[in-house]
Structure formats: C-alpha cells, structure tokens
Amino acid sequence: DSGVTQTPKHLITATGQRVTLRCSPRSGDLSVYWYQQSLDQGLQFLIQYYNGEERAKGNILERFSAQQFPDLHSELNLSSLELGDSALYFCASSTHRQETQYFGPGTRLLVL
Amino acid sequence: GENVEQHPSTLSVQEGDSAVIKCTYSDSASNYFPWYKQELGKRPQLIIDIRSNVGEKKDQRIAVTLNKTAKHFSLHITETQPEDSAVYFCAAITQGGSEKLVFGKGMKLTVNP
Numbered sequence: 229d230s231g232v233t234q235t236p237k238h239l240i241t242a243t244g245q246r247v248t249l250r251c252s253p254r255s256g257d258l259s260v261y262w263y264q265q266s267l268d269q270g271l272q273f274l275i276q277y278y279n280g281e282e283r284a285k286g287n288i289l290e291r292f293s294a295q296q297f298p299d300l301h302s303e304l305n306l307s308s309l310e311l312g313d314s315a316l317y318f319c320a321s322s323t324h325r326q327e328t329q330y331f332g333p334g335t336r337l338l339v340l
Numbered sequence: 341g342e343n344v345e346q347h348p349s350t351l352s353v354q355e356g357d358s359a360v361i362k363c364t365y366s367d368s369a370s371n372y373f374p375w376y377k378q379e380l381g382k383r384p385q386l387i388i389d390i391r392s393n394v395g396e397k398k399d400q401r402i403a404v405t406l407n408k409t410a411k412h413f414s415l416h417i418t419e420t421q422p423e424d425s426a427v428y429f430c431a432a433i434t435q436g437g438s439e440k441l442v443f444g445k446g447m448k449l450t451v452n453p
Contacts, residue, residue, distance in 0.1 A: 230383065230385070261441070269445075270429065270444070270445040270446050271384065271429065271443045271446075273441070273443075276440070284440050286440060316381075318384070328374060328386060328389060329374075329386075330386065331376075331383040331385070332383060333382070333383050334382075334383055336381075
C-alpha cells in the first residue's frame with residue numbers, strides 16, 4: 229500500500245456525462261500528479277499540482293480539469309465524456325516537486 | 341522536452357534466467373531515473389531508482405545501471421521468478437528543471453515456469 233488513496237475504484241457512465249475522480253496523497257506529500265492509462269498503453273501524464281497550485285500540464289484535454297484543495301486532496305473532473313476516455317486514471321504523490329512518485333490504486337472508468 | 345525510449349516492448353524468459361530492459365533518454369540534464377513495475381490491473385510500484393551521480397545500484401535480484409555519456413539506463417533482473425511477470429516502466433526527470441516525469445512505453449516481461 230503506497231498511502232495514496234483514490235475513489236471510486238470503478239466508475240461506469242454514459243457518453244456526454246461528467247465525472248469526478250478523487251485522490252488523497254500520502255500524509256505530508258505536497259505534490260499530486262494525474263495520469264491516464266488506456267488499454268495496453270503507457271502512462272500519459274495529465275497534470276500536476278503542488279501545494280494547491282498547478283505546476284505542469286501534459287496531454288490533458290480541454291474537457292478535463294483538476295484542482296488541489298487546501299487539505300491537499302485533488303479532484304480530476306472529466307466532462308462531455310467520450311468512449312475513448314475509458315481508461316485507468318492514476319493519481320500519484322510526492323513529498324516535493326520532482327521527487328519519487330507513489331501511485332494510488334487507480335480509478336477504472338468505463339464510458340458506454 | 342524529454343523523450344524516453346524503452347526496448348524491447350516484450351520479453352519472455354525461462355524461470356531462473358536473467359532479464360535486461362534498456363531505456364534511452366534525450367535530455368542530458370535528466371538526473372533522476374526511477375523504475376516501476378505494474379502488474380495487470382494494479383498500480384505502478386516503484387522498484388528501484390538511480391540518480392545521475394551514481395553509476396549502478398543494486399537491491400537483491402534487481403540492479404540498475406546508468407551511462408550518462410550514452411544517455412541510457414538499464415534494469416537487470418537476475419534469477420527471474422514467475423512473480424516477476426509484469427510490465428516494467430522506466431522514467432526520467434530533471435530535478436530542478438521540468439516538473440514532468442517522462443515514462444517509457446513499458447516492457448511486458450513474461451517469466452515461464
């Protein structure tokens with residue numbers, strides 16, 4: 229167990245809908261990262277937050293947004309969902325920026 | 341920006357054999373190189389990492405080597421066991437520079453009993 233928690237574990241929804249994925253970092257970690265992993269694909273970096281501020285952006289669609297709250301948990305919002313958004317979404321955290329990242333168990337999203 | 345290439349994409353070995361996974365990176369400023377193991381449907385788990393001021397690091401049956409001149413690093417697994425079967429990802433980052441940890445595409449290792 230890495231100490232990073234994610235909810236929900238599984239999510240099934242329909243195209244056009246909006247969902248929110250939640251991540252709680254390890255105790256004391258200030259950085260949160262979001263990744264998307266499609267079937268048989270690698271880890272695509274989406275976005276990073278450090279102590280409440282956005283620090284880096286990757287291949288994140290405009291339909292997706294995220295934020296980190298004062299208690300350091302983070303939420304990833306996915307809207308106008310498409311079939312191709314079906315994937316595993318991982319959150320990771322690290323103590324500071326650019327340090328070892330520890331991954332949560334992931335949220336498996338299925339868009340029907 | 342940084343680009344990490346990983347090869348081979350799949351590798352099948354017999355139990356007890358050694359396995360080597362190679363990665364190359366493009367940004368000479370990269371200075372931290374973690375390796376993650378991901379079992380099917382599970383989270384990536386850090387198994388070993390190396391910083392640019394070190395050429396080699398070992399932890400029981402796994403070792404990582406780094407060649408800064410050639411900009412490549414490798415993961416070595418000795419005495420492989422069926423439970424080593426997983427996808428292995430290498431990654432690189434420039435600590436003090438870009439915030440992004442760039443991953444290779446992963447290598448699926450199968451250890452046959």
